[in-house]
Amino acid sequence: MPRAAALALLLATATACANDVPEADWSRGLLPEHITTQGDVVQGLWNPAWIAALATGVVVIVLIVWAAIFHRKRKTTKAELPPQVRYNLPIEMLYTLIPLVMVSVFFFFTARDSAVLTRVDGDARVKVKVEAFQWSWRFTTTVDGKTLQPVAGMPVSDYHQGPQLVLPVNSKVEFDLSTDDVIHSFWVPAFLFKRDVIPGIREDNPGRKFEITTLNKPEVYAGRCAELCGVDHSRMLFSVKLVPQQEFDQYIATNQAGSAQ
16 A cells, blocks of 8 residues: 555656656757757757767677677687787777767867857846745846846646746846755756756856847746755746747836836
8 A cells, every 4th residue: 555655646746747848859859849049059969969879879789799699609619718909009099099089079069069058148138037945936027127026936736827937039038046045956948958046156156147049939838946955846837938029018018016016
């Protein structure tokens, strides 16, 4: 009975968490469809990386199978030590140089793209202060210096019921992440990007901020905490709604701080 109850709880939890999983396909390397220009950078880094890793795995498996088939001990042969290559300088150089080149190539492209993904110009028209807490989110949006009413939530089982962050399409958005309790992680799968929200980081620390430029893909997208932060971590859900500029302007007019609701 205890095992059955535990299994039922696990299945229920998995089901509750599965309703915000975006659709993915092989053409994108199993990544979800992205909604930011930075997603293009991530996709461009991801596809060659997993193809190279897959090709390396195939080569290794072929070599293992080849060695197992053609270099196994036979009954008709004497128990002699096979030819050794440990003092073969060209082969040893090959063993060393190939992994070194592969790692160097991965490092170069990763460092190049990381610089793009973490760059904050500071000139975004829309800025969002994200406050994470056990176990939900508070979003305070500033547009052209005008602060909108904060949007705060509570633990929910469906991301549609959580706090909703409204953003315009085709716009640069700056995020500033903070928390006062434990480590959380701000994750919108459709951004192809997530960042930990760590308590105690000062406001002037660049590690708190990142920027995105949204694409013209109006829709409601799921968001969640990606860092185990407590008992209701799985219910720390929210949504991001991309809307056309006209609709966003209407949202601003009705949600400015101090305006009548």
